[in-house]
Amino acid sequence: MRTPERLHALAAFVVKELRHILRDRQTLVILLLLPLAQVVLFGFAIRTDVKDIRLAIVDAAPDDASLALRAHFTGNGRFRVVATAAMIEVIEPLFRRGQADVALVIAPGLARALADGTPAQLQLITDASNPNTGTTIQAYAGAVIGAWQIALPGARQGVVIEPQVRMRFNQSLESVNLFVPGLISLVLTLVTAQMTAISLSREKERGTLEILLVSPLRPWQIILGKVAPYLLLAFANVVTAMVAAWLVFQVPFRGSLALLLAASTLYALVGLALGVLIAARTNSQRTAMMGSMIGTMLPSTLLSGMIFPIASLPWPLQLISNIVPARWFIVIVRGIMLKGAGIVHLWQELLVLAVMLTVLLVVAIKSFRARLA
Amino acid sequence: MTLAIEVKDLTRRFGDFTAVDAISVDVQVGEVFGFLGANGAGKTTAIKVLIGLLAPTSGSARVAGFDVVTQSEEVRKRIGYMSQRFSLYDDLTPRENITLYGGIYGLSDLDIRARGTAMLSELGLMQVADKLVSTLPLGWKQKLSFSVAMLHRPAVVFLDEPTGGVDPVTRRQFWEMIYAAAARGTTVFVTTHYMDEAEYCDRLSIMVDGRIAAIGTPAALKAEFGVSSIDEVFVRLARPTTAGAG
Amino acid sequence: MVTQASSPVVIEGVRKTFGSTVALDDVTFDVRAGELFGLVGPDGGGKTTLFRILTTLLVPDAGTATVLGRDVVRDLWEIRKRVGYMPGRFSLYPDLSVEENLRFFASVFGTTIEKGYDIIAPIYAQIEPFKHRRAGQLSGGMKQKLALSCALVHRPELLLLDEPTTGVDAVSRREFWDLLHDLQSSGLTIVVSTPYMDEADRCHRVALVQKGRVLAIDVPGAIGARFPRPLYAVHGVPRHATIEALRAFPHAASVHPFGDTLHYSDAREAHHPPQVIAEVTAWLTTRGIAEMTMSRIAPGIEDAFMALMGDEPGAPA
Numbered sequence: 001m002r003t004p005e006r007l008h009a010l011a012a013f014v015v016k017e018l019r020h021i022l023r024d025r026q027t028l029v030i031l032l033l034l035p036l037a038q039v040v041l042f043g044f045a046i047r048t049d050v051k052d053i054r055l056a057i058v059d060a061a062p063d064d065a066s067l068a069l070r071a072h073f074t075g076n077g078r079f080r081v082v083a084t085a086a087m088i089e090v091i092e093p094l095f096r097r098g099q100a101d102v103a104l105v106i107a108p109g110l111a112r113a114l115a116d117g118t119p120a121q122l123q124l125i126t127d128a129s130n131p132n133t134g135t136t137i138q139a140y141a142g143a144v145i146g147a148w149q150i151a152l153p154g155a156r157q158g159v160v161i162e163p164q165v166r167m168r169f170n171q172s173l174e175s176v177n178l179f180v181p182g183l184i185s186l187v188l189t190l191v192t193a194q195m196t197a198i199s200l201s202r203e204k205e206r207g208t209l210e211i212l213l214v215s216p217l218r219p220w221q222i223i224l225g226k227v228a229p230y231l232l233l234a235f236a237n238v239v240t241a242m243v244a245a246w247l248v249f250q251v252p253f254r255g256s257l258a259l260l261l262a263a264s265t266l267y268a269l270v271g272l273a274l275g276v277l278i279a280a281r282t283n284s285q286r287t288a289m290m291g292s293m294i295g296t297m298l299p300s301t302l303l304s305g306m307i308f309p310i311a312s313l314p315w316p317l318q319l320i321s322n323i324v325p326a327r328w329f330i331v332i333v334r335g336i337m338l339k340g341a342g343i344v345h346l347w348q349e350l351l352v353l354a355v356m357l358t359v360l361l362v363v364a365i366k367s368f369r370a371r372l373a
Numbered sequence: 374m375t376l377a378i379e380v381k382d383l384t385r386r387f388g389d390f391t392a393v394d395a396i397s398v399d400v401q402v403g404e405v406f407g408f409l410g411a412n413g414a415g416k417t418t419a420i421k422v423l424i425g426l427l428a429p430t431s432g433s434a435r436v437a438g439f440d441v442v443t444q445s446e447e448v449r450k451r452i453g454y455m456s457q458r459f460s461l462y463d464d465l466t467p468r469e470n471i472t473l474y475g476g477i478y479g480l481s482d483l484d485i486r487a488r489g490t491a492m493l494s495e496l497g498l499m500q501v502a503d504k505l506v507s508t509l510p511l512g513w514k515q516k517l518s519f520s521v522a523m524l525h526r527p528a529v530v531f532l533d534e535p536t537g538g539v540d541p542v543t544r545r546q547f548w549e550m551i552y553a554a555a556a557r558g559t560t561v562f563v564t565t566h567y568m569d570e571a572e573y574c575d576r577l578s579i580m581v582d583g584r585i586a587a588i589g590t591p592a593a594l595k596a597e598f599g600v601s602s603i604d605e606v607f608v609r610l611a612r613p614t615t616a617g618a619g
Numbered sequence: 620m621v622t623q624a625s626s627p628v629v630i631e632g633v634r635k636t637f638g639s640t641v642a643l644d645d646v647t648f649d650v651r652a653g654e655l656f657g658l659v660g661p662d663g664g665g666k667t668t669l670f671r672i673l674t675t676l677l678v679p680d681a682g683t684a685t686v687l688g689r690d691v692v693r694d695l696w697e698i699r700k701r702v703g704y705m706p707g708r709f710s711l712y713p714d715l716s717v718e719e720n721l722r723f724f725a726s727v728f729g730t731t732i733e734k735g736y737d738i739i740a741p742i743y744a745q746i747e748p749f750k751h752r753r754a755g756q757l758s759g760g761m762k763q764k765l766a767l768s769c770a771l772v773h774r775p776e777l778l779l780l781d782e783p784t785t786g787v788d789a790v791s792r793r794e795f796w797d798l799l800h801d802l803q804s805s806g807l808t809i810v811v812s813t814p815y816m817d818e819a820d821r822c823h824r825v826a827l828v829q830k831g832r833v834l835a836i837d838v839p840g841a842i843g844a845r846f847p848r849p850l851y852a853v854h855g856v857p858r859h860a861t862i863e864a865l866r867a868f869p870h871a872a873s874v875h876p877f878g879d880t881l882h883y884s885d886a887r888e889a890h891h892p893p894q895v896i897a898e899v900t901a902w903l904t905t906r907g908i909a910e911m912t913m914s915r916i917a918p919g920i921e922d923a924f925m926a927l928m929g930d931e932p933g934a935p936a
Contacts, residue, residue, distance in 0.1 A: 016712070016723045210710060211710050215727045412760060412788045413758050537785065537814070545876050553859060556860075566789060566792075572877075590879075591879055607790065
């Protein structure tokens with residue numbers, strides 16, 4: 001076959017694949033609405049408003065200033081003081097038993113520090129086993145401290161107070177903003193890895209793959225033809241997820257859209273290669289579905305830092321998380337969306353994905369041989 | 374003589390489409406009855422009505438003495454069903470399949486064990502009784518699934534294209550099992566696309582466009598159409614316009 | 620005599636195993652140019668494996684196979700362009716229309732419906748009125764014709780059809796064989812497999828295949844002659860009692876039901892047919908089979924097949 005004929009055959013394949021996708025209306029609607037539904041559901045699930053926050057106060061040497069600050073908290077209907085102690089060690093068991101949500105640690109000599117104009121030491125410790133409420137609580141507590149600061153006598157208002165924010169069990173600040181990149185990776189994994197695995201193994205079951213293999217089509221044409229339409233779908237999903245996140249939750253977008261789409265393409269290709277690999281190794285739609293569930297969806301959710309911070313995983317899982325593409329992709333998307341990071345900051349993660357793609361493509365094309373068995 | 378199957382003016386419509394158009398058939402007890410027809414002639418619909426999976430639009434059908442609409446529970450207890458597409462669970466052993474079907478039809482454990490062992494040794498399958506069905510040759514599977522369909526000693530057994538793809542010796546062994554069942558008084562109602570197979574039946578009917586176009590013994594039908602095989606009878610009836618071409 | 624070089628299919632000593640199962644065991648035959656060649660035998664006999672080797676989908680463990688003068692292992696891309704293949708099921712996309720299926724398979728082979736139209740016209744014209752219908756909604760016979768059109772649209776020099784008539788009604792099957800004859804007479808070489816002995820008569824030559832071995836290769840009319848003994852048709856009522864009585868006859872070599880008669884052969888080769896008929900009649904009569912007839916007949920392919928397979932139905936390995 002000459003090159004134009006090869007391209008024509010490839011185009012025909014893509015058209016056929018698009019028809020399969022467009023005619024399976026139910027699946028199509030689900031796939032298109034999925035990012036929207038996920039962003040909205042996860043977003044609201046995460047954004048539970050917090051009331052009745054249980055506060056523990058550590059005030060080693062109470063003075064006028066610390067008592068005034070404590071009064072601000074007790075006066076705020078949202079906080080309930082469950083313990084007051086002089087030593088931080090007393091607080092620890094309260095967290096462990098789940099009896100306190102947040103601790104305010106006031107270093108000795110707050111009044112003097114304010115008078116001298118030296119930095120005052122304030123620390124907020126949140127139980128971040130649920131990162132989202134942790135963030136919200138931090139925000140409320142910060143607001144109370146801010147109110148206290150404003151109420152300080154005029155001369156002292158210029159003093160800088162640095163409340164140290166430390167979250168227990170989860171040192172990074174998680175929020176709906178940080179969730180959206182995770183959702184994007186999840187949706188991409190679903191439409192790429194899982195959908196290609198299913199549609200390729202369907203051809204196997206129907207016996208049409210046998211004809212395709214016997215035809216002059218080369219394996220790369222079959223794979224590319226299979227994969228291209230899902231790449232389009234993946235693009236649509238990334239954009240939907242971001243628009244939904246921005247409209248519903250005002251999640252910012254600070255970086256370059258082009259870079260994000262390029263990174264998504266790279267990640268989608270990794271997923272598609274994985275899907276082809278799974279289909280090549282399984283014999284029915286059912287096992288392909290289970291395989292892609294266990295092989296791609298679960299790691300992308302659990303080992304990617306989307307829900308559980310990688311640092312909080314046991315070390316064997318931390319090690320495994322390195323080979324989960326979603327882990328690297330989530331870092332990239334977070335960087336682009338939330339920090340406006342550019343390729344200078346993210347080239348390492350992008351390189352990791354590129355290497356993964358190369359390896360997977362080689363393995364996928366090899367296992368998807370020109371022959372049966 | 375009592376009738377095993379009694380169908381009167383049976384009609385089944387799907388919307389405007391009449392799949393089965395006022396057919397009437399009687400099948401005697403102990404008869405091997407062939408139910409033939411082209412793809413889409415209405416055979417499958419008619420069988421579904423007879424085994425109680427579809428309600429007729431009008432007309433009546435009695436199987437093993439019970440009405441398929443008002444007494445479908447009674448009918449189901451007295452019929453066996455085997456199809457080429459589905460009969461045994463491939464991922465169970467012969468013995469497990471027997472236990473399952475025996476249980477479904479409410480046989481006692483004692484009966485299941487006794488009949489199961491008798492069946493397996495009669496079929497010469499004792500040494501594979503605990504191997505997975507998927508590992509057995511096709512011919513063995515088909516003989517086994519026929520025996521399993523007969524486990525609860527049904528009055529009427531429905532066989533839907535039972536012998537596809539097996540070797541000629543196994544196919545004959547299968548038909549001999551059918552004859553033996555008929556000799557014991559079981560009525561056998563069988564569909565097939567293979568006309569040489571139709572000649573094994575005591576009587577047969579040929580369905581064309583929802584109606585029964587011909588019914589009788591193979592010899593009588595051949596004589597009636599002046600041809601030497603049921604294949605030719607079938608071709609004349611099913612596509613009168615193309616008969617004789619090629 | 621056709622030389623091997625011009626034979627579109629030459630198979631020599633081909634062996635293929637899957638684990639401990641021997642799918643093909645030293646298979647040797649060739650298909651002549653312009654021939655309608657049949658592979659006849661039950662499922663699991665190795666027919667599909669053979670097709671997959673010829674279509675370059677599988678590599679033989681031993682032996683060689685050439686298709687259109689090219690080696691199936693080395694020259695797979697050359698063979699794939701020039702062969703038309705219809706696998707065991709009608710492998711179509713049920714969610715695509717008749718025309719979309721055909722157009723797709725044409726593109727896959729680097730051609731178009733229009734360029735291949737004259738070759739598929741006799742077949743495709745029959746289903747063209749339904750070209751906008753989804754393939755999943757076609758009847759068995761129409762699916763079969765569409766699958767054949769798809770396998771033909773790129774003008775292959777060799778057509779390989781694996782059980783194209785399974786699950787299709789008798790009339791559609793007859794029409795399908797007529798189409799194959801038309802294609803063959805236009806010069807195409809066709810290899811077709813079937814589990815049904817009665818279809819062997821529609822081929823020029825057949826290979827009887829059983830358990831990975833070729834039992835015999837010949838023109839259909841000559842295969843019956845491979846049956847080793849005189850054969851008789853016995854008709855008796857009741858049938859089941861007749862079978863049992865005949866089996867009990869001490870000199871019975873084989874007893875097989877054939878439609879409404881039984882085919883009987885006698886173990887005593889020296890006995891003259893009239894003598895055999897007289898003895899069997901007497902034996903059956905004393906066993907209560909009153910209504911009976913018996914006559915000598917010419918053995919058919921199925922009789923020969925059963926004799927050649929040694930009355931040994933698919934025993935487990």
